[in-house]
Amino acid sequence: MIEISPSALEQWCNDYLKANEFKDYCPNGLQVDAAVPIKKIITGVTATQNLIDAAIEHQADAVLVHHGYFWKGESEPLTGMKGKRIRTLFQNNLSLLAYHLPLDAHPVVGNNAVLANLLDLKIIGALYPEEKYPVGNIAQCDPISIDDFIDKVRVRLQRSPTHISANNRFISKVGICTGGAQDMIEQAAKMGCQLYLSGEISERTTHSARELGIDYLACGHHATEMGGIKALGEVIKNILGLEVTFIDDPNPA
Ligand SMILES: [Zn+2]
Numbered sequence: 001m002i003e004i005s006p007s008a009l010e011q012w013c014n015d016y017l018k019a020n021e022f023k024d025y026c027p028n029g030l031q032v033d034a035a036v037p038i039k040k041i042i043t044g045v046t047a048t049q050n051l052i053d054a055a056i057e058h059q060a061d062a063v064l065v066h067h068g069y070f071w072k073g074e075s076e077p078l079t080g081m082k083g084k085r086i087r088t089l090f091q092n093n094l095s096l097l098a099y100h101l102p103l104d105a106h107p108v109v110g111n112n113a114v115l116a117n118l119l120d121l122k123i124i125g126a127l128y129p130e131e132k133y134p135v136g137n138i139a140q141c142d143p144i145s146i147d148d149f150i151d152k153v154r155v156r157l158q159r160s161p162t163h164i165s166a167n168n169r170f171i172s173k174v175g176i177c178t179g180g181a182q183d184m185i186e187q188a189a190k191m192g193c194q195l196y197l198s199g200e201i202s203e204r205t206t207h208s209a210r211e212l213g214i215d216y217l218a219c220g221h222h223a224t225e226m227g228g229i230k231a232l233g234e235v236i237k238n239i240l241g242l243e244v245t246f247i248d249d250p251n252p253a
Helices: 006-017 049-057 080-091 101-105 111-118 146-157 182-190 203-212 226-240
Strands: 029-032 040-046 062-067 095-098 122-126 137-145 162-164 170-176 195-198 215-218 243-246
Touching: 006 029, 006 062, 006 095, 006 226, 029 080, 040 049, 040 226, 049 062, 049 080, 062 226, 101 111, 101 226, 111 122, 111 137, 111 170, 111 226, 137 146, 146 170, 146 195, 146 215, 162 203, 170 182, 182 195, 182 203, 182 215, 203 215, 226 243
Parallel strands: 040 062, 040 243, 062 095, 170 195, 195 215
Antiparallel strands: 029 095, 122 137, 137 170, 162 215
16 A cells, blocks of 8 residues: 655645745644654545544544644644644644645646636636736636526535625626635726625625625635645545545535
């Protein structure tokens, strides 16, 4: 059976995702090193206790996620919920790898790229044109009514999005950024999109949509970010030959 050291897996992922090119709110790469060779990996959106427990059940050696630990501004001591998660990882010889912005932005396995594909959108550029590795994108599609597009989201994401209408009846240019990127709506309007699509919605997003004249769809943070980590796991399975299983820890938000 093929195995790889935690640091070698980190190096491979860092290179593949160009992780060093990103300024992020968390460390990307190996966050918990159990110093045990990795044969089996469990992937998931967030490194929750549920996901760790499932990894133990599957006798995995590593957990690979989009949302790991050690976010800027969070309390540092390894106590409480975070302490328990990390204790569980070490006690079960499980390493943790996490990739945040590099996994949003990657042109093949990135969250935006995978979601765009799923919704028949073709990415044509960056929401912020000066970004070398854009975290938000502009995409186009054949003109489609907003109602038909919402139906497509509902079927393919298996989730009803929250729609704030600005009375655009047909769309062909769409701003897209998965997760909690609702505040990029203003930039999407500036770039001439008729629709902006992200994961979450804030109270202020409604007013922005109405006043900027751009429709908004909140499709779920979790729902819009399942694709990237799944796709990265597939690439690791195919290229490195490791055993990789995606596990969903469902989240309505
Ligand atoms: Zn996210």
